[in-house]
Amino acid sequence: MRGFNIEKTLTHYNIKMSSMLSQKVLLWSLIFLVCKANQQSEYLYKFIQSKRSQQKPSHVESYSSTIVDEHVSKVHVVEQQLRLMEDDKVKALPGQPKGVDFDQYAGYVTVDSKGGRELFYYFVESSLNSSTKPLILWLNGGPGCSSFGYGAMQELGPFRVNSDGTTLSLNKDAWNKVANIIFLESPAGVGFSYSKNSLDYSNIGDNSTAKDSYIFLLNWLERFPQYKTRDFFIAGESYGGHYVPQLAHLILSNNKKLKNHTRINLRGIAVGNGWIDDNLCTKGMYDYFWMAGLNSDETHEGIDKLCDFGNFNYTNECNLYQSRANDELGNIDIYNIYAPFCNSSATKTSYSGSDFDPCSEDYTNAYLNLPKVQEALHVKPTKWSSCSDLSWTDSPASILPTINGLISSGISIWIYSGDIDGRVPITSTKYSINSLKLPVHTAWRPWYTGKEVGGYVIGYKGLALVTVRGAGHMVPSDQPYRALTMISSFLLGQLPPQLNS
Structure with a gap:
């Protein structure tokens, strides 16, 4: 990657951004960039940014294991x-x-x-x-x-x-x-x-x-x-x-x-x-922006140098570069970057x-x-909406300790990822899984639907990572046949099929 003068670039960019140094405003700016975006995905992004703006997250896992x-x-x-x-x-x-x-x-x-x-x-x-x-x-x-x-x-x-909003298809x-x-x-x-x-x-x-x-x-x-x-x-x-x-x-x-x-x-x-994981998923998101050709080298290098994701240290300079990264995306659906x-x-x-x-x-x-x-549907008359604003009281910064515990229980665990989702991209998923340092049991390989590559899979001890080619955030919507092949294999306790298997 070619070098650049971070101080000079920051000075130039600060001309437009000096009035936006409020961390909360900066962190929420991307919410409004996407026209007609999927609400589920927007609610996720809004929620994660609100966590960042309110307090420094804790990695302490805390939730009840009892019932009333x-x-x-x-x-x-x-x-x-x-x-x-x-x-x-x-x-x-x-x-x-x-x-x-x-x-x-x-x-x-x-x-x-x-x-x-x-x-x-x-x-x-x-x-x-x-x-x-x-x-x-x-x-x-x-x-x-x-x-x-x-x-x-x-x-x-x-x-x-x-x-027509009134009829259904199979x-x-x-x-x-x-x-x-x-x-x-x-x-x-x-x-x-x-x-x-x-x-x-x-x-x-x-x-x-x-x-x-x-x-x-x-x-x-x-x-x-x-x-x-x-x-x-x-x-x-x-x-x-x-x-x-x-x-x-x-x-x-x-x-x-x-x-x-x-x-x-x-x-x-x-x-x-x-x-x-708040830290690894955020880092993976900005790395994906750059690797997918959505961000410039200069912006990516600024985020890489100035954002301490490991310690959740988001300085004004870091926030400026993240805001710049968001601006560079343009008017696209970040939840399926080609949709x-x-x-x-x-x-x-x-x-x-x-x-x-x-x-x-x-x-x-x-x-x-x-x-x-x-x-x-046997429901009381309701103004139904796809998402609701809720006051959320607790959300661990990382679910990795929970996943680790589930691995030791012996149940089957699959983490799958549509590979053209920019909001929770494959890089975020890989960073999260790699942090567990699990032994590899089945080497990375393609899997198939018929003669087409449906995605890629790697089997770890107690966990499988599966990618779905050509799918965004909502995998079964974008690639229904590949998603059905994948879940069928999951239910059978088998990794997705190899060619002609």
Whole structure:
């Protein structure tokens, strides 16, 4: 890399930037650069920057591994369980196409009977041999974004919303081809999930989210007892890098501690483009900007020299270079650096499965606010939105200690990464995993869908890193067939296929 005079460059750039030395303003500047960006991804970035502006983060991992017993369902009468399950059955979603060959359920599960805290779920059984297929819980991130609106309706679920906002098309690469899937809107205040106690919305964090999700699972399994002994997996993306490992930790901890509750048969977790470590993910993001040709050499060298990511030491000079890096990106979708923006005048009429419509979030919002749709989903009338502003109270700076603990438990752990996501890029994921210093069991190699390279994989002791070629932040949206191939291998306990295997 060619050298340059940092002091001279800073002086020149300070002419425009001297009025922006407020750290908070600088750190939030990128939020407004992206037109019509995916809200889940924007909420993640806004949240991480707010953590930086408020205080110096701590690497101390702190969240509860216990539950409040009185919130767990005590209903054990089979007839009552069957009635609750049948009440949640969705006869048909408005506008769904012909050929739906699976059962779907939706409704509320109580996680705090005294406070009136209710979490909404949407459950689809597998279209092929559902009685023998495993169970997956899917969690989108934010924090504060909907697993139903994103995961179910735009990513791995059985349907896509058409451009008319009123009808649906089948997703031929839906994950319920290989599993039964629960999409959970968590915590309360997200999507259709709610609490009768408004204070719950200002007392939310990693601890309470993991706890409520665990209680949800215990109570859901009482409603669907046929799944109590089924192999269970947790998957998610984005801030799911917190949600998924933390919930897994809580399940394993309580499987050992509690004798009077259902033992959840957790077999593995999969995290996509997950925010795992504040320091390493931030460093990886700016390194990716440069390596992808989105930043100049001078800007990258300034960040490299002036930003002490290891100690979270962000000086004014460091912030100026980060702001400059953000400016240099231009008007692109940083969550898929090659994707077009939504152009409502050139939309399709139905989902073809060949590519992802960047206006899908608009269609989903329109569809889920239709009264007849909400009635079919058994929810109270609600102004549904894809993401919600929540007052977050706790968020460890690193989830790596949690992942390390899960490795020692022996469950399957996959970290996967779409390779054209600029917000939580492959460099961030690699830096995070490399810091664990795990022995390599399977050397880096390509994996295939047919004769095409689907991505790359490396197997470590207790963990696999999988990349998905041509996918951004929302892997199942950008590369549905490759994502289905990947998750199918994960559920089988095998690395993604080699050529002609």
